[in-house]
Amino acid sequence: AALYGDLSALDAADQQRALRAQALLAQLTPLVDRLPVAELLQRVIDATDYRAVLASAQPRLWRNIDKLLLDAQRSPLVQARAFLPSLDALRESDVRSPEAPADVAGAVQLMTIHAAKGLEFATVVIADAARQRTGNASSVILLPDTGLTFGRGAGAYTPLTARVARWLDKEQDAEEEKRLLYVAATRARERLLFSAHITSSTKGWKTSGWASQLVELVGIDLATVAAATGACPPATLPCAEHVGVWGAQLADLEPANTLGAPSIPWQPSTAAPLHHPLRTQPGQQRESAKGVVPAGTLTGTMVHAALRRWLFPGDPQLIPLLAAVALENGLITAEQRADAVARAQQLLVRLREHPLWATIAGAHTRHHELAYILPLADGRVEEGCIDLLYRAVGGWHLLDFKVDWLADEAALEAAFAQHRPQIERYVEAVEHLLGTRPTAQICFLNTANAITVVSL
Numbered sequence: 095a096a097l098y099g100d101l102s103a104l105d106a107a108d109q110q111r112a113l114r115a116q117a118l119l120a121q122l123t124p125l126v127d128r129l130p131v132a133e134l135l136q137r138v139i140d141a142t143d144y145r146a147v148l149a150s151a152q153p154r155l156w157r158n159i160d161k162l163l164l165d166a167q168r169s170p171l172v173q174a175r176a177f178l179p180s181l182d183a184l185r186e187s188d189v190r191s192p193e194a195p196a197d198v199a200g201a202v203q204l205m206t207i208h209a210a211k212g213l214e215f216a217t218v219v220i221a222d223a224a225r226q227r228t229g230n231a232s233s234v235i236l237l238p239d240t241g242l243t244f245g246r247g248a249g250a251y252t253p254l255t256a257r258v259a260r261w262l263d264k265e266q267d268a269e270e271e272k273r274l275l276y277v278a279a280t281r282a283r284e285r286l287l288f289s290a291h292i293t294s295s296t297k298g299w300k301t302s303g304w305a306s307q308l309v310e311l312v313g314i315d316l317a318t319v320a321a322a323t324g325a326c327p328p329a330t331l332p333c334a335e336h337v338g339v340w341g342a343q344l345a346d347l348e349p350a351n352t353l354g355a356p357s358i359p360w361q362p363s364t365a366a367p368l369h370h371p372l373r374t375q376p377g378q379q380r381e382s383a384k385g386v387v388p389a390g391t392l393t394g395t396m397v398h399a400a401l402r403r404w405l406f407p408g409d410p411q412l413i414p415l416l417a418a419v420a421l422e423n424g425l426i427t428a429e430q431r432a433d434a435v436a437r438a439q440q441l442l443v444r445l446r447e448h449p450l451w452a453t454i455a456g457a458h459t460r461h462h463e464l465a466y467i468l469p470l471a472d473g474r475v476e477e478g479c480i481d482l483l484y485r486a487v488g489g490w491h492l493l494d495f496k497v498d499w500l501a502d503e504a505a506l507e508a509a510f511a512q513h514r515p516q517i518e519r520y521v522e523a524v525e526h527l528l529g530t531r532p533t534a535q536i537c538f539l540n541t542a543n544a545i546t547v548v549s550l
Contacts, residue, residue, distance in 0.1 A: 118142070131177040132166035139163075167418050207278045218282035220275075224290035224305040227267065275304050292316050314339055392423050394497040396438040397539070398481070401495060402462045404455075406446045407439050441497060441539045448545050450537065454493070457484035468523040480520050483532065490532035492520055500541045510536060510548050517550055 097116060101109050118141055125134060139145060139159065148155045166177060203215070279286055290305035299316035301309060309316060312329040319326055322341030329337050396419045405412040416438050420431040445451055454460065464480040482493040494517055500506045517534050525531045534550040 126174050130166075131174045132163060134174060135163055135166050164418070164422065167414075167421065207274050210281050211277060214281055214283050216283050217285040217287070218278070219287040219289060220278050220304070221289050222291075223288045223308070224292070224301045224303045226302045227271070271304070275307075292320060294320070312337065392420065392425070392434055393437050393441070395419060395423060396434060397441050397497055398463070398495065400438065400442055401481070404460070404462065406442050412439070412442075444545055445537070445539060448547075450493075450545075450547060453486060454482070454484055457486040457491075459485040466520075466523040466527060468519070468526055476519065476523075478516075478520065478523065480524070483524060488533070490524065490528065490530060492517070492524060492532045492534040494520065494534075494536050496536060496538050497540050498538070500538060500546075502542065506538065506541055506546060506548075509538065514550065521550070 097112055097119075101112050104112060122134070122137060122141070125137070129137075145156065145159065148159070205213075288305065288308060290301055290303070292299050292301045292305075299320050300306070301316065308314070312331060314326075314329050319339060319341040323343055324340060326339040326341055329339055331337060396416045399415060399419050400406070400412060403411070403415070405415060413435060416435045417431050420434040425431045425434055461483045462481070464483050466478055466480065468476045468478070470476055480492060481495050484491055484493070494513070496509065496513065498509055500509055513536055517536060521532060521534045536548050536550075538546045538548070
């Protein structure tokens, strides 16, 4: 409202900026409900020269703009009024997608504090809480309050403005550390653990970083912790809540080769090489196809994206989703994307017309792209993702979709033999997690222009 009020209190430059903002809003406001939100955002960025404004900033800011445009293009919400409230949900969804295994079988998820913003976990461990940030060794500091300052003047003299700027810079760093600690600590719903080390000095035991602040706040006796090999007397927070304290001694670590195997130097081979080194002409470069996904792989990616959301032709959300996946995987022109969308829709129509579709659609429970973690007998852990697990008549059923083009029965048998070990591992994982063994099938969507469902 102030933008359209009395501008006489502003200087000439600010008045020009306000008038330009008025003109820009007058131009874009009528388009709010007429253009897709992605196109509207692109016009705002172009009209304000926003990328040029960010040119001297960190590259991360440019990537943020690209991410916003991609989210807008992916979103089925066309109008800006509906899209804006969904940004938080989109951001949360994007962060959580690679973390799906963390919700399975008590897996441990390693994350930065910035990546954890907006998320919550039952148990959070703040590791290396005694970490100290390295000091700012730069002799040039630029701050709004002091402007540009230099660390040293003539000789060893440090100007007063430089000392003030350095002090302000340290204060800002300290406040940022407190904000990070707050974000990290508030990610925990039930249990919060701090892990830190303590060191011995001439003045006794000490720690640093966030751990030193916690020790001072709670009043933990580090000498008691240093002598402990387990639980220490509990500490009391200012809010009268009690917290547990544990201590552990650092074991004497053996040098390298702890497994006891003799160290044998690698002997050079005297055998002839299996092939002659490839020779290239001067200036010749190998053609790279980076960023362009093969057609078959891209079709599978698009089909799986639709199946994950259980979208089929006729749903208004399907085509924008498929087009966004195609664009993300390197199809730049509209013709390329339209061709890829048509191929994916053909397979989806084929599935919807198959009796299996009605069975899945009527299932009591459906889990799409279910991530799992399976402990193996040799101590290793296997991670995977099951296309579809659903419960219908007869119990749990596992289904894996394949879009490979199979021309005949021989190709089908070869593909089944190739994928069978993978599906058997999926069955083992479901049985381990649910305690019941599901039936398992592979649905080949492109067997000589038809669907073939093979049971294990």
